[in-house]
Amino acid sequence: MNDANHFRPDQAGEFPFTTEVEMLLGGIGRAMYPDGTLQFADQDCTPVAVYSPRLDEQALEAFCQQHIERYRVHHQQHKAAIQEYETPAIEPFWA
Template identity: 40%
Template sequence: METIKCFRYDQWLEVSPGDLKPGDQFNYEGRMAIVHGKPMLRDDGKWAIPAERPEPVPIQVDLSGGILAQVMDFAGTGLHEFRDGTAILADLEWAPGFVYSPRLPKAELEAFCETHRERYEAFFDANHDAILAGESVAMEPWWSSDGDKTAPTTAG
């Protein structure tokens, strides 16, 4: 069965192209695309997925020195805020990007990062050279995710 990498809510999943839902993001030629309609199987056996590339999201710089800024530095990633009031630490510009936190309301994400600050600091210590060189480094998620949530997945 053919599968495609799909970013749904706060995690990457392998799904059948026919199971993509509007709002899902997926890897198309190494870049993110957002599904905006129901995928259809063509007569030639290939999937037609109505999708578009997202508009670039402005880079957010946090000079406050707060916990989110610290964890962004420790993971070498950015903060993506969503229209539903949630946020995630992730590299989503290119697919499949790495995820460094669960998707939570911003205040809850700050509390999560404060609780797990030592874990992020240890990740930085273990990957110091790569992160300082601007490389994205995968982090194995230790938090529970709910990839079945249907909240919009487009940043902005």
Template identity: 45%
Template structure:
């Protein structure tokens, strides 16, 4: 979640900075400065990810730029390298809107949590965990995918209430802890 928000902030900064160049009319420059301040505020929420993304883009030999980087690039660059570098016993499952056909309740919970992904462990279990920063925030029990789908179905109301209570923070890509209820 933090990585995506950081990339969006970097992309917004690139666009806004171009509008503040000399030669643009004063209205365009003023709008650009406002957009630049907004981009900086978004980036300030995720400084670790901003730094990681900038370093990765500087080292990228394939010609990817801040403006051409996308969710697939983020997933490929950071899921593979970060998980291996930290030697974590799990793989991060990133949001897949097409999964709504096979796991509609898992998809609904992921959306209600503001895009928090699931971790997949070697034993085949999965768990909703926001591990963008320390401490990791746990949002579900660790279960086999079918059991997690049923758990999400049974407790969808709890996740809906959580979303309603924290909607503004979630929309601003803030991390929100959940009291374990399972």
């Protein structure tokens, strides 16, 4: 996994669903890979906690829009942990 990690709430206008997912996950940014794909992943834990498939920026926005309710439910279920800067795992529903 690449070390580049992007938390970009300033892109809310262009990528509103991607930005909302970042916020719902408690500020987990997008890991950027050499091929240009992005993936929500917490690289600071072992094993790495993954929250989305690897997709290009536009496809990730579409994925987040399609599955926003899953992320909202995850946030509600784990709100206290997220507020304590924990990164509760999510069931990989995209696999």
